[in-house]
Amino acid sequence: MSLGSFLLRRLASGALAILGVTVLVFAFLHLVPGDPVDHLAGGEATPEQRAKLEHCLGLDRSAPVQLVTFLGHVVDGTLGHQCPDPERKPTVAARIFAVMPHTIVLALAGMLVGIVLALPLGVLAAVHKNTWIDTLASITALAGIAVPMMLFASVLVLVFFVELGWLPGPTETGATALILPAIAVGTHLMAMLSRMTRSSMLEVLREDYVRTARAKGLPERTVLVRHALRNALLPVITVAGMQFGSLLTGAIIVEKVFARPGLGTTLLEAISERDYPVVQGTVFVIAVIYVLVNIAVDVTYGLIDPRIRVA
Amino acid sequence: MRLGAAMLGVFVILGAFGPWLAPFDPAHIDLAQRFLPSSAAHWLGTDSNGIDTLSQLLWGAREALVISVSVVAISATIGIVVGTLAGWYRGWVDEVAMRFVDILMAFPGILLNIAIVATVRRPGIGVVIFALCANGWVGYARVARGQVLALRERDFITAARALGASGPRIMRRHLMPNLVGPAIVQITFGFGAVIAIEAALSFLGLGPQLDYTWGAMLAQGTAFLWKTGFRTYVLVPGIAIAWVIIAVNLLGDGLDPRTRAKV
Numbered sequence: 001m002s003l004g005s006f007l008l009r010r011l012a013s014g015a016l017a018i019l020g021v022t023v024l025v026f027a028f029l030h031l032v033p034g035d036p037v038d039h040l041a042g043g044e045a046t047p048e049q050r051a052k053l054e055h056c057l058g059l060d061r062s063a064p065v066q067l068v069t070f071l072g073h074v075v076d077g078t079l080g081h082q083c084p085d086p087e088r089k090p091t092v093a094a095r096i097f098a099v100m101p102h103t104i105v106l107a108l109a110g111m112l113v114g115i116v117l118a119l120p121l122g123v124l125a126a127v128h129k130n131t132w133i134d135t136l137a138s139i140t141a142l143a144g145i146a147v148p149m150m151l152f153a154s155v156l157v158l159v160f161f162v163e164l165g166w167l168p169g170p171t172e173t174g175a176t177a178l179i180l181p182a183i184a185v186g187t188h189l190m191a192m193l194s195r196m197t198r199s200s201m202l203e204v205l206r207e208d209y210v211r212t213a214r215a216k217g218l219p220e221r222t223v224l225v226r227h228a229l230r231n232a233l234l235p236v237i238t239v240a241g242m243q244f245g246s247l248l249t250g251a252i253i254v255e256k257v258f259a260r261p262g263l264g265t266t267l268l269e270a271i272s273e274r275d276y277p278v279v280q281g282t283v284f285v286i287a288v289i290y291v292l293v294n295i296a297v298d299v300t301y302g303l304i305d306p307r308i309r310v311a
Numbered sequence: 312m313r314l315g316a317a318m319l320g321v322f323v324i325l326g327a328f329g330p331w332l333a334p335f336d337p338a339h340i341d342l343a344q345r346f347l348p349s350s351a352a353h354w355l356g357t358d359s360n361g362i363d364t365l366s367q368l369l370w371g372a373r374e375a376l377v378i379s380v381s382v383v384a385i386s387a388t389i390g391i392v393v394g395t396l397a398g399w400y401r402g403w404v405d406e407v408a409m410r411f412v413d414i415l416m417a418f419p420g421i422l423l424n425i426a427i428v429a430t431v432r433r434p435g436i437g438v439v440i441f442a443l444c445a446n447g448w449v450g451y452a453r454v455a456r457g458q459v460l461a462l463r464e465r466d467f468i469t470a471a472r473a474l475g476a477s478g479p480r481i482m483r484r485h486l487m488p489n490l491v492g493p494a495i496v497q498i499t500f501g502f503g504a505v506i507a508i509e510a511a512l513s514f515l516g517l518g519p520q521l522d523y524t525w526g527a528m529l530a531q532g533t534a535f536l537w538k539t540g541f542r543t544y545v546l547v548p549g550i551a552i553a554w555v556i557i558a559v560n561l562l563g564d565g566l567d568p569r570t571r572a573k574v
Contacts, residue, residue: 013413014417016410016414017413017414017417017418018417020410020411020414021414021417025423025426028423028426028430029426029429142557142560145556146552146553146556146557146560147549147553148507148511148529148549148552148553149511150511150514150529150530150533151532151533151545151546151549151552153533154532154533154536157536158536158542162536162537245418245419246419248419249419249421249422252421252515253511253514253515256514257533267425268515271425271429271517279429283425283426286419286422287417287418287419287422290417290418290419294417
């Protein structure tokens, strides 16, 4: 299969997935009982005000019409309007895009932390297989998976901000304020990737070309880094890419702990305000990012390893 | 693996019998007794509302057990049934089921859970269970379908067919019993995943509206983390959650033939 048709096919199935997710989220938000008008209008609203709000939210139309309206808002790029005052408030898309960079930067920083910590941990564990170093590495990985992210994030704040005062804590901005949240987001990924790096390295270290490299007298360091790790890296990087979605959702939790602006904070705000257009828009945007990143990972992998395209 | 099973056993026993052992009512607010350190009366101290921490922990274990067992049981059942139907009938049944699975997998799961819970103002345990099941079944369905596709070509299925067994009978009597084994590993890891997601939902204020879920305790603990003398509180739910997740990881790795072969 040519790269072009591979890309087209992936884009088509991605679009289908996004459409499916949109319909699903729409269905849950609109068909389940629970009246957003009550919350937005408040207790003393007159019937006219309620009717106006209902009209603004589009709730006076049938569900299929509402769905088509939302899809229309996707196409025109607004993702809908914030009620009750659509003219004076920014569109849903504007509200989301204003905070989106914070979340993406946090997720990318978390990914960086995860990869940077996982590679040495995994390589050390593989090279020193079945020694105390290996055991220590698997305990670290297990702890990274088991300790709830919200607890770990809070302990980071307590130690490095409250006690030691080395790093900026919640509500602060700037590049250094990203360090603690990024560690909190990246730890889970570190745990997963270090285990993958270990098993991938163990497999590669058995290969003939590694024996050849050793046989021709290359220093062990060169054998490990240039010959083994480079080949062991491929599956690890793929998994890292595919985990971008879980980094995004991890960012929701970490944003709350650090009181950072972002998609997660916006989503939680919108939920507590019962602002369904914003909830729907945020979920939609996160789903689109997730699907696009997965396609990008697939295509990159397909470029590196042509065998993937056939499957 | 034995350690994992023992750790999980402790959780199940505490979840089942914990509320009877709990010395206090986990919803009994006594503001005169706030932020107490551990004592003979309150082994683990009290929280910001004067509620006994040990009682919260034990009732929280019950809540975590009820949610995780229900979600895993419902998800595994739906998943195995859907996967079996898809793998057995193939054709359009398979196509529809697997496209649905693809859509749910092309999407961060917790986001769908949040979206569902968000539709209810004060979600109860039932809503949380429903939300977690809504996408919990897809993993089981995918594995079951793969197994059925392989199993349906085997001789014992051909034999059952030759003897005139109907499709539903073959699925029920011959296929599904063979699917339980592979599903056990998934179920084990599923426990941990459900508890982690439920804790995250409760932490975000979107879980069952109870004070004593482990996630709600974490949220309270982290909110009062600055308070000297109250810092150990957050460790109680934290260790409880980590305990279950470590248990299922040890047990799951031990049960999984793939990891067992590697070690």
